[in-house]
Amino acid sequence: MGLVLLGLAGQWAGELVEPGHLSAAHSTVQACSDCHTTAGDEAGGWLQAAWNGGADMPVGGEHACLNCHDLGETPQAPHGLTALPVGEPGDRLGPWSVELNRAIWGTPDAPIACGACHQEHQGATADLTAVEAGQCQVCHSQRFPHFGDGHPEFSDYPYDRRTRIVFDHASHLGKHFADEAEAAPASCSGCHVPAEDGRTMRVRAFDTSCGDCHAGDIAGDSQAGARGLAVLAVPGFDLTLVEQIGQWPAFADGELPPMNQWLLAAVPNYAELQARLEDVDLLDLESATASQRDAASELAWHFKHLIHDLQQRGSAEFIERLEASQQAPLDTTAQRRLSGLLPIGLIDAAQQRWFPDLASEVAAHQGGEPPATTALRPEPADTPEATSDDDGLDDFDALFGGGDDDESLGDLFADDAGADEDLFGGDLFAGGDDIDPFAEPEPTPEPESEPGLSPEERMALGGWYLDDFVLRYRPAGHADPVLRAWTDLAAGQAGGDWMDPRQPGMCLQCHSVERDGPEAPRQVQWQPRQVSAQLRQFTEFDHAAHFSLLGDAGCRTCHEVAPDAAYAESFETLNPHDFASNFQPLEQAVCLECHQPDRAGDDCTQCHRYHVGEFEATLPPTQMSALPARP
Structure with a gap:
């Protein structure tokens, strides 16, 4: 011990305790003091820092890692949450190394240094995000060897709330296309497409997935009343x-x-x-x-x-x-x-x-x-005015009375009627040039066009x-x-x-209405589930990485329709968490077919994330300055 202390106190101390090269991500760090505040201390300070769980990392009251990494408001709290529910201890215990660490570590709500999980100085190619399952289980109440041995059942995962768009898969497949099976969607990809990062599945645009059948509903083709x-x-x-x-x-x-x-x-x-x-x-x-x-x-x-x-x-x-x-x-x-x-x-x-x-x-x-x-x-519309109110007698006299009216039929049969007005003489049968009884009839004039379209x-x-x-x-x-x-x-x-x-x-046939609480206003859900690329959740699944592993069942390998679920009826309430899922809960056995130590792996971090929350990409604090004026 004396020789070690003498060595640490000498000018070769840096070379004596050289822990290894930094990862490529941190290769721009110039000196130990950029991260370790005790780098310039004597040997006693180093030993004290070593037994304080990385307490030499804070810089200016903040952890040195946080100078570059944004992990929310409480980055050193477990999972970055100010309040984390802790369940009752389970029956199973973890490996002896996990139990030993748990005994030494302290309370689960104690601040956790970044270096507890992310080990540096492992070389340029080291993966700083690689965390062993035993490290995760140190704080958890229920501890187990691996995913296939002791992991809790999925329960109703992943359906923790109802869908925002009212779409009954069972009804559409079993009812609307019962007589037209050829018109039914051939696969899930007709309506769903993976997000850019592959983690989640998104609903295709209305025109692509729904418009062929439902565009007329919006236009009002099926409405009995006004379409506006x-x-x-x-x-x-x-x-x-x-x-x-x-x-x-x-x-x-x-x-x-x-x-x-x-x-x-x-x-x-x-x-x-x-x-x-x-x-x-x-x-x-x-x-x-x-x-x-x-x-x-x-x-x-x-x-x-x-x-x-x-x-x-x-x-x-x-x-x-x-x-x-x-x-x-x-x-x-x-x-x-x-x-x-x-x-x-x-x-x-x-x-x-x-x-x-x-x-x-x-x-x-x-x-x-x-x-x-x-x-x-x-x-009222314009109509011919009557000539008399005497039961129409005046009209009759005007028609047949032989008066002065040129259009009177009485004049037509009068004795003094001219040749041109004689019904049985004149040009009608005399072979005159004006009328040819054997000529083709004149074409009937076209009726007036129908009135224009309604407003x-x-x-x-x-x-x-x-x-x-x-x-x-x-x-x-x-x-x-x-x-x-x-x-x-x-x-x-x-x-x-x-x-x-x-x-x-x-x-509102398709867009659900929700309320966050009894006194909160109602909100119309215009978009299906949208997951931000910056949002990190406890449990995440990469859909794109699994497409090539699915068999003939495709998406139904994991998502099986629940035909008897009261899916549509559950939308009568405004509480999105009071619902009946359109699909059966996922079965853990499906994942276990691949996720075993000797196959796809069973590490906790393959499905679970430690840092949860929505984190924006960290940009360097570049100072802006005015450009010099051109000569």
């Missing part, structure tokens, strides 16, 4: 009892759609107005109180002012009312999507059709002299159109940004008809 979503709609009123609302379409009988109500909610007293009209049928005000009839009149004027303001100020009025009702500002992208770039010309057309004298009526209402209620009805049909590709007393928006195919923004807005409200899966676009 109602945005502004003239509400129907009992025009015999609602007073002083001016001109109002007599045949309007609809209700205010959600967007219409959100725009009206910007009015300060709108909530109180709705409360007064909660149980009132606006089309039958016979049993309504005087207060409720007054409320109906106020609602009518709020609607007229809305149309007038939209006509005057356009999309700015639309957005300001939405922000006021939602009590939150909207960024530029949200403004464009929620307004749908509403054409102002369509508002002008709606105003002319619904309320022709709107400007003067609004001015009169603001002046305290609202006009009397007037029911507007479509004007809804003309907007087959999506967009705004006017449908009688409703202003509608038709979805422009899958992932329409306007309809998506409106559905997100509806999800944040207490209710709303737009959350009905049968609404135009049928978004």
